[in-house]
Every structure is written in structure tokens, then in C-alpha cells.
Amino acid sequence: GVRDVMFLYEENRCSMTYMYEYPEYLKIKLPKKTARRYPAYELYLYGEGNYAEENKNLLLTGIPVLFLPGNAGSYKQVRSLGSIALRKAEDVDFKYHFNFFSVNFNEELVALYGGSLQRQTKFVHECIKVILKLYRDQEFAPSSVAIVGHSMGGLVARALLTLKNFKPELINLLITQATPHVAPVMPLDRYLTDFYTAVNNHWILKAQDLRNLTTLSVAGGFRDYQVRSGLAFLPRLSQHDSALSVVSSAVPRAWASTDHLSIVWCKELILATIRAFFDLIDENTRQITEDPKKRMSVLNHHFVRHPAKMFEENPEAxxxxxxxxxxxxxxxxxxxxxxxxxxxxxxxxxxxxxxxxxxxxxxxxxxxxxxxxxxxxxxxxxxxxxxxxxxxxxxxxxxxxxxxxxxxxxxxxxxxxxxxxxxxxxxxxxxxxxxxxREDSRTVQLPVTHLFSFGLSSSKILLNSTGLFYNVQLQHFNQIYQAFKIYIDSHCQPLKERKPSVYRLHIPWSYEDSITVAKVPSLAEISAKLHIAQPHDDSSLPELNIYSSPDCQYEVILKTSLLQVLGQIVRFHAGAFPVYIVSNILLTYGGQLSTLRSTGQCPDFSLELVRTAKPYKVEPLISIVVFLQGFNWFREIWESLSLPEVDAAVLSSQDAWFPLVSLILFLFGTGIAYWSGVIFSTSLRIFSSLWLTLIRPTELQKDKLITPRRLCGMISLALVSWTTCGAFAVLIIYFQYLFKDSSYSKETSQNSSTHTVKDQSSVDSIPEVTESPSKSKTLAEAVNSLKMHITILNLFTWIVLLNLPSLIYWLKNLRYNVRLDPDPCRSTAIILTCILEILMNSSTSEVKSSKLLKIAAKVPLPLSVAMLAFGRMHLYRVPHFVTFSLLLHVLCCFV
The missing domain is CATH 2.60.120 (Jelly Rolls)
Structure with missing residues (x-):
């Protein structure tokens, strides 16, 4: 499935855009207050050659367009739009032209850290005011700005309307490129999910304020594995029809899927965008038209259905x-x-x-x-x-x-x-x-094969007619987890020249068509899968339109593609993989505690994972809750308890869920957890061997859990969390734990080897001194402790990975601010550092006799269920569940 998503997409059919003169970026001076408040951000004006020289005095006469880069995006990505717009302006002798501005967001990772999204939004508002002031004394001064936003830049543009002092009339046109509008790709902190909730709720509840704003969202198609196209579709609003969402593969004159970065330079798409911009100009105001209907007509002309004619607002009848x-x-x-x-x-x-x-x-x-x-x-x-x-x-x-x-x-x-x-x-x-x-003579229905046919069976149909057009309706093809390979075998009478056949997969409920051109005779292969499931109120059927060559016979063969079905699961649910992996590790951790309580021995991680991590322990309860939430009485009880909505229910309402997907993801998580455990243990042994070659090994010893030195360490790391970045403190304690376990692993293996050698020598000679039984017992305790530490460290590794984006963001912006604000993991980090400072020095001997061990061993199971129920779409909740489980472990060391 991963291979299908990452590598088996269509070839890149986009042409590169080129600059014919050297691109220049003129930095716009911002008000001192704005520059002081946002020191990391800047505003630039794009130019080339003579045009750039003329604009250095900022006497601008064009139409302002603001480009907003996305996650880790550069302000220089505006050059494709700016360069082609300049060439187009030259073609019309600069009767009209556009001034392209671009914002430098310091290439921030806003798709993974949501703490700066609100700050970016406020800065863009200030930029719009600065841009409009540049035109204040011009004859045709603009009163609004058009915005093009790539990736998260499109979401920031939509968020402008949520600002209290923002005037909606400052934007009349918004074009987003590969922007995840529906939900974040990886919901790693609550600031990100809260931002999405605020923006989408505002656009739904305040739809009347958007009636003068025309919005176009262009998705990249299946080549874009970073942002799946289903996330790029704007919310459907019944109050107004000024929003349009299309996939690049369906855009006329482009017909190409783009990856997440190429969408900003794909020549075919950029040409469509610039043609639309020039058709949107009002000849009277020399600015983008204020008529929303005309704006939608232009966008439909260039991005939905092109009649092969130049756009005319009112063509002669x-x-x-x-x-x-x-x-x-x-x-x-x-x-x-x-x-x-x-x-x-x-x-x-x-x-x-x-x-x-x-x-x-x-x-x-x-x-x-x-x-x-x-x-x-x-x-x-x-x-x-x-x-x-x-x-x-x-x-x-x-x-x-x-x-x-x-x-x-x-x-x-x-x-x-x-x-x-x-x-x-x-x-x-x-x-x-x-x-x-007659329509019925050219329309045939082809039932798609069942999901579990695994490509072993097929549906076939033979088109014997010699017509120019056929329409094959695909029955029962309406879910995102369905994926098929369609083979079209054409047989023609011999002729010297034939026009190629065009095959179009038409999805009637969204603009996500894909077009294939094939020579005849030939065997063409088409992948059929959906970006969006069929809405419940839509009864239309997907169609395969065949624009055929005369005197040719076509055979259509359809098979389920298991590889692409797995690819669809990965495409739609890859963001939930960490939840399933951590859930498996947590179940194993609970199993180890339970075995330790009953037998006094801690089993190996891999063996306990196979024994304990079973999907039937967690999945049925979640399915029952989702089923009961369909009843009003249960939903009322659920809401009265202030419990969050189960993520599976949300995904089900979005038609992105089916019962078996959770089982597949759980098994996938089991496999990843197993091999990560094996790799982690092996790496730890290798690392400990390298580490201990430089440090002399010491005897196994037992210290107090809390000493003044460790207490100072806890306070120091808590201060680091509070004053700098929580993830930084978590990383420090992680490496400290890793080195401690490496040392522990080497000591254990050396003492174990020594013990084995002594036992062997006692067979050949009478020992002078009887080996102390307590030493063997100590060694067994050390091995048990090491196994438990490895599992805890495995759990902790995933917490570090989930908090890594905020650490990277903090390091990147360290020159502007030492303290990360807001910090999504500050409070969790303070608790974790204290817990792990104690755990890394603990042993299983202290835990075995604890009165709380029974509770600590049983808690991981309900925590795993809760993690899968509430963490699939909220990954930032995962560390909370793990922290609670580890906190009980710490208490077992004392009680």
C-alpha cells in the first residue's frame, strides 16, 4: 500500500516554467510596529528585468495579487505565477498587468506545528493593508487583493475572515493550491486542530459574509501523497455557490496530476490560472471584477469545462x-x-x-x-x-x-x-x-468486481458498434476503499492513420475526472479510484467515456486491484499509524506488567506482543460505541458526560471509514511495533557495546530512586521545559534514558557472561567458593528490569517523534525567541521528565511487591481502547495516555 501511494502514480506530465529574465524580489518596508511584532516575517514584490527596475520606486499601477507559501515553503515560489503573468501582460502591451507580492513565513513547519498559524494570519492582514496603501494615489486604485495560497498558505488566507477587525471586502478572489481544507494531515497539536475548527466553523456559520468572495481550490490528484485530494475540497455550503473545488487531472488543457510542490510551477496549471486572472479584469475599473457571477463563470471556463473558445461574458446568441x-x-x-x-x-x-x-x-x-x-x-x-x-x-x-x-x-x-x-x-x-x-444504445452498465475478489475475477463488456462515442456506467463504484484496474483493448480494421482514442473516467459528484489518451489498436490500462465517496443524496453513477476511433471494436475488462485498495487505506489513514503502533506497544507493556505480577518474570517484548496485542480486545468496544451513537438517547448521555466524539464516528460521517480498515491498521501497527522492537533492542545492544568501550563497566548496583542529584535534574529539566521548549526537555531525558539503558544492557550482558563461565568451570572442578544464590537472583532481576526498560523506551521513542515538529520549529526560530510560545507539550514534558527520571533508575524488584501493580497492569488495556477511540484524528492525545500509564508505574515503585 505504501509503495502504491509513494511510487506507483502516473508519470509527471507537467512542463517546467522558465524565467526569461533574472527574477528579483524587492523587499517591501513594513511599519515599524509590524516589523517589531513579526521579526521573522517579510513581504516581497516579484519582478524581472526592466519591470523590476521600474518597480523599485514602488509607483505601482497593476492589480495586486498576494502569494502565501505553505508548510516549509519559500516566498520565491511566486516566480512561476509572476513570470507567466508578466509575459501575458507583454502580449497585451501592458494594457493590464498584475503585481505579484509574496510573504516570507521563514519556511515554518505550520502543517506540523499549529502555534504560529494565528500569527501568520495576523501578519497577512497587515500585509494586505500595506499593499493597498502602495496604490492609494493611483487612478485605478484597488480596494481589494487577490490571494493565491499554496498548501497551508491557503488555510491562512481563509483564516483571515475569522479575525475580528478584518473586512471581508479586502479579498475578492482566493485560489488555493493543494491546501488541506477539511482537516490537518497530521494533527500533532491541539493548536492545529483548534485552528481548523475555528476556520471551518466560521465558513459554515458566517456563509453570508462570504457571498462576495470567490474561492477556487485546486488539488494535486494521486501524485500528491502529502495532501490527499479529498482534504483539499472546500466544505459544501448551501447558502452560496461561490466556491469551486477541482482536481488538477480534471483541469482543461492541463489534465495532469501534480505532486505537492510541482503544483506551484506546473506550466499547464499556471497558464490556466493566469488566463483566468486576465479574463477576470473589469475594463472599466482595470481591477478584478466585483461581479461574483462573472468570477465563477471565468473559473468554470478555465478549470471545469472549456469550450475551446476564448471567454466571453455575454456571447452573442x-x-x-x-x-x-x-x-x-x-x-x-x-x-x-x-x-x-x-x-x-x-x-x-x-x-x-x-x-x-x-x-x-x-x-x-x-x-x-x-x-x-x-x-x-x-x-x-x-x-x-x-x-x-x-x-x-x-x-x-x-x-x-x-x-x-x-x-x-x-x-x-x-x-x-x-x-x-x-x-x-x-x-x-x-x-x-x-x-x-439513441442514448440507450451507447450506454452500457458494467458492475464492478467485489472488494474481496482480489483481482481473481473480472467484469467484461464488448462494444461491437462502430460509433464515435460510448458511455460505460460503473455500477456500485462509490466508496473510497474501492480501487480497480480497467483494461481497454481496442481492435481496428487496418488503416494507415487513425486518430487516438480518448478515455475519460468521469465522477459526477466531484470534479476529479482523469483522462487517458491511447493509440489504436492498443491495450490501455486505467486506474479507477476515488478522492471523495459518493454523497448519500446522490444516485449518479461513475462513467467511463470512450471517445473512439471509427471502425474499432473495444473490450473493457475491470478487475479489483488489491495493491491499490491497500494504497487507498494508506492514503486515507496513514496519519493514524502512530496511534495503532503505540496502542500495540501499550498493550504489550500491560501484558509484561501482568506477567511480572503473576510469575515474577518479565517476558521479552516480541513474545509478549504476539501474546497480548489482539485486535478483538479493543476494536469491538469502539464499534459498539459508534453504533450506539446513532441513537439520540445514547448521544445525549455521551454529551452530558462531556466526552469527545469518537474519531471513528467522524470518519464514518465523512465516508472515509469501513469496519475492516481498523483491523488492517491494527495488524499493520502490530507488525511495525514488532519490528521496531526487534530493531530497537538490536540497536541498543550495538550502541551499548560502542558506548561501553569508552567507559569502564561497573557492577550492578541498587540506588535510591530519588536522590538530591536526581531531584536537581528533575527541577532543571522542568525549568528547561518552562523557559524554552517542552520537546527539548523531552529529548534530553530521552537521550539520558537511552544512555542509561545502554549502560544497563552492557552491564547485564557482561555479568551474565561471567556467570555462565563460572557455571561451566564448576562442572570440571570443585569450586572453592559456592556461588551466592543472591547474585543469580540479582542478575535475573537485572534482566527483567532491562526488558521493562526497553519497552518503556520504545513507548517513549514514539512520544519523542510525535513532539519532534515543535522542537524543529523552536530550533528554527531560536534567534527570534528563546521560549516557544505557545508550546503544545510544555505541561506534558514537565510531568514526563519527572516520571522518567525515576523510572530509568527503577527495577522490577520494587514493582513486584507493589499494591498498585494489579491496577497498573490492567490500565493499559482501557487506555489502548481510549487511544484508538479518541486519538486517530488527534495525535497529540497519544502522549497523555502513555504518560498516565507510566505515572502508575512510578507509583508502583513507592506504594
Whole structure:
């Protein structure tokens, strides 16, 4: 599954954007108060060559656009947008142009640490005010700024509307690139999840305030394994229709999936964005139009359905067909025409009266990919020609190798003829085709194979007709965990040249289509999987549209792809892996305590993991709670207890959950926990051997758990947590524990070896001194203690990893502030440092006789259940459960 997500995606079909002049970034001077409050952040203006020189005095006359980089993103990523916008402005002689600004967020890891998101949002607000002041004395001064946000930058832009003193009219257009709008990819701290909750709740509850803001979210598709496309879809709001979410693979003239970084420089996508920007300009104000309907029309034109024509806000309904072309009447139901060096223009007229009774649709295609009109409809005329006609080219749709139009005859009762215009073509070669058909004759239904067929069975269908278009409806394909391979085998009659076939997987409930172009005859392979599950109120079926070559036969074969099913599980639930791994380790830890209590011996981690970590111990209870939450009475009791919602119930409401996924994730967690335990133990032995070569080993000794020196160590680490960064203190105590265990491991192995040698020598000779039984007992206690320490250290390793992002953020910003504020793990770190300072010096002999051991051994099981119930979408809760379990262990050393 990991391999499918990370490596088995489509090839990169994006072209690189290039700068034709050296890019320059002019730093904008900010007010002293703003610069003092946000010392790590900066604002830049992008420029190239002469344009950059002209802008050094900041007498700007263009349209302001602000670029916000994302997680660890650079302000220099604006150069692709800025450079192509500059080239486009040169094409129109600078009648209109855009000024691209970019914010430097110091490449902060805001996707993993949410403490700075609010600060970034407030800084962007200050930047918008500074930008608008630069235009204050201009003739066409803007009153708003357009924003392009990559990754988390898009979320920061949306968060502007949550600020108390922010005026919504300061933004009129927001375009986000690969932004996780729905939820964080890795919810590692509560500041991140609280920020998401505040932003999404505001956009739902204050939808009326957003009616003048047009928002476009572009997702990267399956190549983007960092942010899955389902997270990039904006919340659906019934109050307004000014938000649009698309996947890059469905964007006309791009048709390419992008990874998380290439989405900012993918030439095809950047061109679509810049074309949209220029079409959004109001000629009167020379700024982006204030009309929300026009803004949505432009975005739909460039990002949803492109008719292969230049955008027009109000295209003329009728066109005069006055060219001196020859009129030819076509009476057949199917027609193809090839044009090559044709010096005479022609009109081909298709009378509809004779076809309305026999056929329901007409389909036409044209391989000339220019932007001129080419298909018209004549109104009620008895003649074979007409002088005025409705331009039907706006009903067309652009595909990679052709433009097509599909008309339902019942929708056009007033039309008497369809007219195809073929202009003179000198040096050009292209083909046209039209056919009339009944919808049911070209629509076939193909049931998808069951999830558990594992690719051993298949669904097949043979398309014997020689038509130009087929529609294969995929039945029962509506869940995110379904994944299929579709093979399309084309067989054609021999011809020298054939146009390639176009296969489109169309998902009707979201803009996530994917298009494949294949030569014929050939065997084409298409991956079919979903970014978003089918909504409950939607009954439409996914479709495989086949834009075929004439005189070809197609066989469609569909099989379940187990590899891609596992890939979907990884794609949607990889963020929950740490929870399942720690849950397995915690169950093993509880099993070791239980065995220690009953037998006095601590078993090996790997053996106890196999014995104790069973999914039936945790999963049934969670499933029962999720089921009961469907009843109002249980939900009321649950809420009265102030318990958080079970994460599985939230995922189920988002259609991202099914019963077996938790079992698969648990087993995956068991495997990772097992091998991590093996690797950890082996690494500890190797490290201890290297470490102890430099340090002379000492005899095993037993000290007091709390000494003045250790007490000073606890206070020191608590002060480090409070004054600097909690994760830093956790890392210090982790390495201290690691070195302690390394020393303990070496001492134990050396004493064990010595004991073994003595036992062997006693067989050959009579010992002068009888070996003390207490020494053997001490050695056994040492081995038991070491096994327990290894498990605790394994648990602690995952706590360190989950807190690592805030440590990296703190180190990166150390020159600006010594204290991390806010710190998501400060309080937890203070408690953990005290606990581990005691535990690293403890032994199993102190625990075995404890009155609390029975409780301490039983608590890890309910904690594991609670961890899986409330930690899947809130990873920052995991250390709390582990800390509580370790706290009981510490108490066992004293009570």
C-alpha cells in the first residue's frame, strides 16, 4: 500500500516554467510596529528585468495579487505565477498587468506545528493593508487583493475572515493550491486542530459574509501523497455557490496530476490560472471584477469545462452565416470528413426532422483545436441553408486531441438543422465527425468486481458498434476503499492513420475526472479510484467515456486491484499509524506488567506482543460505541458526560471509514511495533557495546530512586521545559534514558557472561567458593528490569517523534525567541521528565511487591481502547495516555 501511494502514480506530465529574465524580489518596508511584532516575517514584490527596475520606486499601477507559501515553503515560489503573468501582460502591451507580492513565513513547519498559524494570519492582514496603501494615489486604485495560497498558505488566507477587525471586502478572489481544507494531515497539536475548527466553523456559520468572495481550490490528484485530494475540497455550503473545488487531472488543457510542490510551477496549471486572472479584469475599473457571477463563470471556463473558445461574458446568441461557402446537405446518421489543404470553405447541414423519431442525441467532434466557432443550429427553416444560426460551439468541450459536443435533441425543439462549418484549410489537416444515436444504445452498465475478489475475477463488456462515442456506467463504484484496474483493448480494421482514442473516467459528484489518451489498436490500462465517496443524496453513477476511433471494436475488462485498495487505506489513514503502533506497544507493556505480577518474570517484548496485542480486545468496544451513537438517547448521555466524539464516528460521517480498515491498521501497527522492537533492542545492544568501550563497566548496583542529584535534574529539566521548549526537555531525558539503558544492557550482558563461565568451570572442578544464590537472583532481576526498560523506551521513542515538529520549529526560530510560545507539550514534558527520571533508575524488584501493580497492569488495556477511540484524528492525545500509564508505574515503585 505504501509503495502504491509513494511510487506507483502516473508519470509527471507537467512542463517546467522558465524565467526569461533574472527574477528579483524587492523587499517591501513594513511599519515599524509590524516589523517589531513579526521579526521573522517579510513581504516581497516579484519582478524581472526592466519591470523590476521600474518597480523599485514602488509607483505601482497593476492589480495586486498576494502569494502565501505553505508548510516549509519559500516566498520565491511566486516566480512561476509572476513570470507567466508578466509575459501575458507583454502580449497585451501592458494594457493590464498584475503585481505579484509574496510573504516570507521563514519556511515554518505550520502543517506540523499549529502555534504560529494565528500569527501568520495576523501578519497577512497587515500585509494586505500595506499593499493597498502602495496604490492609494493611483487612478485605478484597488480596494481589494487577490490571494493565491499554496498548501497551508491557503488555510491562512481563509483564516483571515475569522479575525475580528478584518473586512471581508479586502479579498475578492482566493485560489488555493493543494491546501488541506477539511482537516490537518497530521494533527500533532491541539493548536492545529483548534485552528481548523475555528476556520471551518466560521465558513459554515458566517456563509453570508462570504457571498462576495470567490474561492477556487485546486488539488494535486494521486501524485500528491502529502495532501490527499479529498482534504483539499472546500466544505459544501448551501447558502452560496461561490466556491469551486477541482482536481488538477480534471483541469482543461492541463489534465495532469501534480505532486505537492510541482503544483506551484506546473506550466499547464499556471497558464490556466493566469488566463483566468486576465479574463477576470473589469475594463472599466482595470481591477478584478466585483461581479461574483462573472468570477465563477471565468473559473468554470478555465478549470471545469472549456469550450475551446476564448471567454466571453455575454456571447452573442445568434451568428450570421454569410460566408461564401458551399452548402452540402447530409442525410445519413453518421458522417466523417477529412480536411487537408482544402481551399474552399463548406457548410454541412444535418436536417433534424428525419432523425428526431429514431435518435435522442447527436454527437460531433472536431480535431482542429482552434478557438473559432464551428457548429451551429438553424432555427425552423424549410431551406437546406440558413443565414442566421445559434452558435452551439459554446456547448462544446475541449479534450486533449479533439473538441466534442453532445446535444440532446429534446433540449433543442426549435432547431431544424445542425450546421458544421469547415473553413478553408491551407496547410492544415484535421478531421470532423458527427453521428446520431439513441442514448440507450451507447450506454452500457458494467458492475464492478467485489472488494474481496482480489483481482481473481473480472467484469467484461464488448462494444461491437462502430460509433464515435460510448458511455460505460460503473455500477456500485462509490466508496473510497474501492480501487480497480480497467483494461481497454481496442481492435481496428487496418488503416494507415487513425486518430487516438480518448478515455475519460468521469465522477459526477466531484470534479476529479482523469483522462487517458491511447493509440489504436492498443491495450490501455486505467486506474479507477476515488478522492471523495459518493454523497448519500446522490444516485449518479461513475462513467467511463470512450471517445473512439471509427471502425474499432473495444473490450473493457475491470478487475479489483488489491495493491491499490491497500494504497487507498494508506492514503486515507496513514496519519493514524502512530496511534495503532503505540496502542500495540501499550498493550504489550500491560501484558509484561501482568506477567511480572503473576510469575515474577518479565517476558521479552516480541513474545509478549504476539501474546497480548489482539485486535478483538479493543476494536469491538469502539464499534459498539459508534453504533450506539446513532441513537439520540445514547448521544445525549455521551454529551452530558462531556466526552469527545469518537474519531471513528467522524470518519464514518465523512465516508472515509469501513469496519475492516481498523483491523488492517491494527495488524499493520502490530507488525511495525514488532519490528521496531526487534530493531530497537538490536540497536541498543550495538550502541551499548560502542558506548561501553569508552567507559569502564561497573557492577550492578541498587540506588535510591530519588536522590538530591536526581531531584536537581528533575527541577532543571522542568525549568528547561518552562523557559524554552517542552520537546527539548523531552529529548534530553530521552537521550539520558537511552544512555542509561545502554549502560544497563552492557552491564547485564557482561555479568551474565561471567556467570555462565563460572557455571561451566564448576562442572570440571570443585569450586572453592559456592556461588551466592543472591547474585543469580540479582542478575535475573537485572534482566527483567532491562526488558521493562526497553519497552518503556520504545513507548517513549514514539512520544519523542510525535513532539519532534515543535522542537524543529523552536530550533528554527531560536534567534527570534528563546521560549516557544505557545508550546503544545510544555505541561506534558514537565510531568514526563519527572516520571522518567525515576523510572530509568527503577527495577522490577520494587514493582513486584507493589499494591498498585494489579491496577497498573490492567490500565493499559482501557487506555489502548481510549487511544484508538479518541486519538486517530488527534495525535497529540497519544502522549497523555502513555504518560498516565507510566505515572502508575512510578507509583508502583513507592506504594
Amino acid at each position: 445568434f451568428t450570421d452565416l454569410t460566408a461564401a461557402f458551399m452548402w452540402i446537405t447530409v442525410k445519413g446518421s453518421k458522417w466523417t470528413y477529412s480536411v487537408y489543404n482544402d481551399s474552399d470553405g463548406k457548410y454541412f447541414a444535418f436536417p433534424l426532422a428525419s432523425h428526431r423519431k429514431s435518435y435522442s442525441h447527436v454527437y460531433c467532434e472536431n480535431s482542429m483545436l482552434d478557438t473559432s466557432s464551428w457548429i451551429y443550429g438553424c432555427m425552423n427553416t424549410n431551406s437546406s441553408m440558413c443565414l442566421e444560426a445559434a452558435d452551439l460551439s459554446w456547448r462544446a468541450e475541449l479534450l486533449p486531441t479533439t473538441k466534442v459536443v453532445m446535444l440532446k435533441l429534446l433540449d433543442y425543439p426549435s432547431l431544424s438543422h445542425i450546421v458544421i462549418q469547415v473553413p478553408p484549410a491551407v496547410g492544415n489537416k484535421y478531421t470532423l465527425g458527427c453521428e446520431f444515436f
